[in-house]
Amino acid sequence: MLKSTFLSVACCLFIGHHAFTQCIAGGSNAVAPYASNSSNKGVMFDITATNTVTISCFDANLPALSVGGYEVYFKTGTYVGFETNAASWTLLGSEGSLLSIGLNLATPISVPVNKTILAGQTYAFYITASNPILSTGVLTTTNSGYSAITSNSDLTVYGGAGITYPFGTVTANRAFNGTVHYILGDPLPVEFLDFTAVKVDQSVLLEWETESEHHSDYFEVERSLNGIDWNRLLTVKGAGESSVKEIYQKMDDNPLDGISYYRLNQYDFDGTKTSLKTISFNNKVEIGENDIRIFPNPIIDRFRVFGNQSELETLKVFNSVGEDISGSLTMTCHEGFTDVVFKDQVEGVFILKSKTNSQILIKK
CATH class of the missing domain: 2.60.40 (Immunoglobulin-like)
Known part of the structure; x- marks a missing residue:
């Protein structure tokens, strides 16, 4: 153990990236109009549930022919008053290289959200470009004050506000253009935070984190050479019932050469399987000097x-x-x-x- 003003470290190279993530859009949709007349680096908006819903993922209106990195954040309660308060927001995930489908069209953002909003409860979300090359990250529509963007019998989307990355200048009255994919009820056995793969010597450290678990029997990590054909690599016992953060770590001591894929699944005690996230890993990429x-x-x-x-x-x-x-x-x-x-x-x-x-x- 070491304590000093300069935190001298002895770390090996980090090799790996999140070039591929997975979000399964199922159940129902709430679509805010794809009618852009404005743009910002990012957009914040609220979702208030009439019935209990679990948000799966989002589509967004992105600039035509653009390619860039994107991040998705959330917080409980409204975004209003917290637009520049980074500590109030939690990063759900990122996508490193997202290609826009086109102007005023739905481009899927493959970051799993998996957040349950109880009936009568409000959650805020923030979708933003993280790539400094993209001066424009998301397309929005001007609206009048804090108003409903879209609504159905299950939920209402309110807001929103344009934001300069990461939590900078606020431009009020900018409505989210996009699709909210959701499932009725609370079907998720775990509140999942992240799954990463990091090079450690000649092995790969696989690490994932949950915020809570319900009837969680075990986790399974599968590995694939092509992202299509999968083989079980390892299993780890789940926490069963937990309302605190749990961190899991396992080593792949014989990683595949070149680009491969890891998929994290979770199993309930009744055998129900939930796919949480898929990531890619490059065993040959050299880290940059300042990464x-x-x-x-x-x-x-x-x-x-x-x-x-x-x-x-x-x-x-x-x-x-x-x-x-x-x-x-x-x-x-x-x-x-x-x-x-x-x-x-x-x-x-x-x-x-x-x-x-x-x-x-x-x-x-």
């Missing part, structure tokens, strides 16, 4: 930093007023990654700086 990765983020009590060893030699963490708090952090170095204890920090936004890079940290 670093943080997991999880937002942070509850600790996070891990992956990256090039030379890039991580002088890690520093700054709080929201610019103070260097690195000396107060406890770090544990492992082979291939470093744990940083963050549980004693207040909720809010922090900045992690490496040799040539910096990233936002969000403490929940």
Whole structure:
């Protein structure tokens, strides 16, 4: 264990990416008009449930011929008053290279949402481009005040507001153009947060996180060379009943060469199977000199930093007023990654700086 102003680390290379994610759009849809006359980097909107619904995923109106990265966030309650408060939002997932289907057409955003909204409850969502090349991320329609964008017997979509990435300038009265895919009721056995694959020496560390579990028997990780033909790689016992965050870790000690795919499934005690997420992994890609990765983020009590060893030699963490708090952090170095204890920090936004890079940290 090590504690110092400079968080010296001994990490191996991070090799991998989320080039392929999966969202199964099933059940019912609520469609907001695809009638763009405005655009923003991102858009926030509220969904209020009349009946209990589980949001599966979204389609959005994206600029024609555009290719870029996108992120999806959520928070309980309305977005109003929290547009620039990054600590109030939780990242659901990202898609690294999304190709627009065309102007005023529905482009699927393959980030699984899987959030249940009880009858009478409101959740806020934020869909945004993350690629700095895309000055325009999503297309919107001007509206008059905070009003209903679309509604049916199950839910109503309200809002919204245009946002500069990540949580910057707010442009009011910008209505979401898109489709809400949802299922009636609460069919999900787990509230799922993320699934990642990270190179550790000659192996691959598979890590996933749940926020709660109900009747959760076990998890299954499948592996595929082509994304079509799958073989079971491993299984891990689930938590059964849990209302706290659970983190699962397993190693693939014999990863396939080149690009392969990992699929995470969950099984109930009655044998019901739910596919949670599919990711791709490239066993041959070399990391860039200034690439670093943080997991999880937002942070509850600790996070891990992956990256090039030379890039991580002088890690520093700054709080929201610019103070260097690195000396107060406890770090544990492992082979291939470093744990940083963050549980004693207040909720809010922090900045992690490496040799040539910096990233936002969000403490929940």
